[in-house]
Amino acid sequence: MTKTVYGNTRGLKKVDLDLLQGIYELAIDKNMIISLEIAQIMAVISSSNQRELVVFMDRQGRVASVGVGDAATVQLKAQSRRRGEHRLAGLRCIHTHPSGSGQLSAVDYAALYDMRLDVMVALGVQDGKIKEACLACLEPRDGQLTQNFQNFGPMSFAQLAAFPLTALIQDIEDSIKPPAAVSTSKTRQIEKAILVTIAGEDTLDELALLADTAGATPVARVTQHRKKPDTAFFIGRGKVEELALHRQSLGAELVIFDDELTPTQARNLEHAIGCRIVDRTTLILDIFAQRARTKEGKLQVELAQLRYLLPRLTGLGTALSRLGGGIGTRGPGETKLETDRRHIRRRIDELTNALEQVRRHRQQQRQNRRESASPVVALVGYTNAGKSTLLNALTQAQVYTANQLFATLDTTTRRLQLPGNREVLLTDTVGFIRKLPHHLVKAFRATLEEVIEADLLLHVVDASHAGLAEQIAAVEAVLKELGVQDKHTILVFNKIDQPVNHQLLEQVKLSYHCQFVEVSAHTGTGLEQLKELIAQNTLHQQRLLKGRLPYDRTDLVALLHQHGKVYSEKYGPEGIQVEAAVDECYWAALAPYLKT
Numbered sequence: 001m002t003k004t005v006y007g008n009t010r011g012l013k014k015v016d017l018d019l020l021q022g023i024y025e026l027a028i029d030k031n032m033i034i035s036l037e038i039a040q041i042m043a044v045i046s047s048s049n050q051r052e053l054v055v056f057m058d059r060q061g062r063v064a065s066v067g068v069g070d071a072a073t074v075q076l077k078a079q080s081r082r083r084g085e086h087r088l089a090g091l092r093c094i095h096t097h098p099s100g101s102g103q104l105s106a107v108d109y110a111a112l113y114d115m116r117l118d119v120m121v122a123l124g125v126q127d128g129k130i131k132e133a134c135l136a137c138l139e140p141r142d143g144q145l146t147q148n149f150q151n152f153g154p155m156s157f158a159q160l161a162a163f164p165l166t167a168l169i170q171d172i173e174d175s176i177k178p179p180a181a182v183s184t185s186k187t188r189q190i191e192k193a194i195l196v197t198i199a200g201e202d203t204l205d206e207l208a209l210l211a212d213t214a215g216a217t218p219v220a221r222v223t224q225h226r227k228k229p230d231t232a233f234f235i236g237r238g239k240v241e242e243l244a245l246h247r248q249s250l251g252a253e254l255v256i257f258d259d260e261l262t263p264t265q266a267r268n269l270e271h272a273i274g275c276r277i278v279d280r281t282t283l284i285l286d287i288f289a290q291r292a293r294t295k296e297g298k299l300q301v302e303l304a305q306l307r308y309l310l311p312r313l314t315g316l317g318t319a320l321s322r323l324g325g326g327i328g329t330r331g332p333g334e335t336k337l338e339t340d341r342r343h344i345r346r347r348i349d350e351l352t353n354a355l356e357q358v359r360r361h362r363q364q365q366r367q368n369r370r371e372s373a374s375p376v377v378a379l380v381g382y383t384n385a386g387k388s389t390l391l392n393a394l395t396q397a398q399v400y401t402a403n404q405l406f407a408t409l410d411t412t413t414r415r416l417q418l419p420g421n422r423e424v425l426l427t428d429t430v431g432f433i434r435k436l437p438h439h440l441v442k443a444f445r446a447t448l449e450e451v452i453e454a455d456l457l458l459h460v461v462d463a464s465h466a467g468l469a470e471q472i473a474a475v476e477a478v479l480k481e482l483g484v485q486d487k488h489t490i491l492v493f494n495k496i497d498q499p500v501n502h503q504l505l506e507q508v509k510l511s512y513h514c515q516f517v518e519v520s521a522h523t524g525t526g527l528e529q530l531k532e533l534i535a536q537n538t539l540h541q542q543r544l545l546k547g548r549l550p551y552d553r554t555d556l557v558a559l560l561h562q563h564g565k566v567y568s569e570k571y572g573p574e575g576i577q578v579e580a581a582v583d584e585c586y587w588a589a590l591a592p593y594l595k596t
């Protein structure tokens with residue numbers, strides 16, 4: 001049996017750590033909640049260090065784990081739902097509050113429910129002494145374990161020591177009905193979520209879509225207009241209390257914020273609201289994790305998730321969220337995310353190396369393509385704008401498309417025939433979104449290099465979307481982050497078959513100084529015009545050549561006619577004088593006959 005003292009033990013004296021480790025050896029009477037000896041060790045170390053301490057014990061009176069931090073912060077490998085969510089775990093948690101108060105906090109209740117503990121006990125300690133104790137347990141409703149609790153205390157330690165624990169557990173277990181037979185098909189757990197923003201209410205429409213994509217059902221929306229987020233709680237403190245009550249009454253398991261939260265904000269909120277807090281970045285990363293299919297995609301998502309998670313690990317947030325699974329805890333392909341710091345660091349190194357190899361391989365592929373081939377045109381745009389549908393319509397590719405966010409995570413490239421015997425390579429890639437997590441952009445660099453190295457970008461816009469101007473701006477922001485804001489771009493207004501706000505569309509067109517075209521990937525409207533524009537805009541790849549070709553190289557004349565544009569062609573005594581524009585890839589063959 002391991003004797004690890006879990007949680008953040010930094011700053012504890014060796015003697016204290018030894019004492020804590022020693023707790024593992026102390027057996028107690030199994031009918032007692034905790035022995036005086038263990039409680040005293042906890043009280044002394046907790047109050048002298050002003051840190052919470054936690055001990056988990058099983059029903060035989062054995063110490064299952066000891067940790068620094070509260071119930072949720074401590075690694076709970078042994079404790080997590082080992083007997084399923086419809087039964088009690090057979091473990092109790094006793095922890096200290098160095099504030100002296102034995103009152104249980106929202107986070108204590110959340111841990112009690114999430115881990116289905118037998119009981120949760122808080123010891124209020126001060127000056128090395130136990131001041132009071134409070135105890136809570138789950139109170140089944142209709143035979144099910146729900147977030148309803150029974151409370152006992154505050155009481156003295158003597159009262160706690162005499163508490164009829166076995167009878168209480170028996171009572172609870174007697175009133176739990178065995179769960180109804182569950183259907184064998186694997187149904188995804190739907191979580192009820194409250195959405196929160198400090199910007200306009202309309203930003204929550206998109207957050208609701210994201211939540212839905214990730215497998216949560218939004219049950220309420222909370223808006224608080226603020227210029228700047230509160231440093232401690234992101235929203236105002238009064239609003240936090242309101243939210244905590246609201247959450248309880250709705251029975252929501254999750255609160256989702258439409259912004260990135262700092263580790264401190266996430267921790268404070270979790271404490272105050274007593275449920276899992278997920279921010280926009282975690283949500284998007286979670287969707288990517290569920291969607292990643294290819295090896296490369298999976299590597300990239302995992303890397304982004306771990307980089308985001310690492311600085312947040314000290315927060316109890318992540319620990320709490322790890323207890324029950326759900327959004328923010330999933331890695332690519334149904335696996336759980338690693339939560340051990342050292343392992344994370346090692347895994348980040350492994351992933352970075354693996355991705356560097358992918359990147360080199362792709363670079364080589366691109367190099368090969370360049371040597372033989374045509375200009376590369378990349379489809380970029382907001383998620384769900386219709387990029388993949390457009391690729392399919394233009395090239396008869398069979399890329400997956402769907403009315404959902406982030407349908408595409410991988411790159412697909414197809415040949416596209418253009419008027420005038422020209423050909424380009426058209427690449428579809430991952431869609432962008434407002435506030436696309438920085439870590440994700442960084443991790444997806446290998447995939448997005450297709451965009452970085454493209455000769456022309458087609459920025460696909462959903463013309464029927466009310467927020468089209470914001471969506472264009474968001475895409476531009478990501479392009480800037482990739483350093484390609486100055487790349488030649490055509491705005492492609494797609495879904496023109498849908499009702500469109502023409503006034504808005506005209507305004508948008510006026511504010512961008514680039515070429516644009518209106519199309520419908522569904523009906524085919526405007527696709528010929530789009531191809532024409534692509535042809536014109538990749539023509540700069542062609543160079544105007546002047547030279548004299550010998551009569552035994554009429555094959556080169558034929559090549560110019562077939563692949564380029566011939567401006568003049570004069571047959572003289574010494575050869576054929578030509579002026580033509582032709583793609584880069586043919587220059588080498590023509591070089592010996594060119595005038596410089």
Ligand SMILES: Nc1nc2c(ncn2[C@@H]2O[C@H](COP(=O)(O)OP(=O)(O)OP(=O)(O)O)[C@@H](O)[C@H]2O)c(=O)[nH]1
Pocket residue numbers: 381382383384385386387388389390400401402403404405406407408409429430431432494495496497498519520521522523
């Ligand atoms: N009405 C209409 N719907 C379209 C058109 N083009 C695409 N759609 C629909 O828009 C939805 C999104 O299309 P996708 O091609 O998957 O969009 P995407 O830009 O590739 O999205 P991501 O891969 O998620 O970034 C699908 O339901 C398409 O059927 C169009 O021209 N008209």
Ligand SMILES: [Mg+2]
Pocket residue numbers: 387388389400401407408429431
């Ligand atoms: Mg797509």
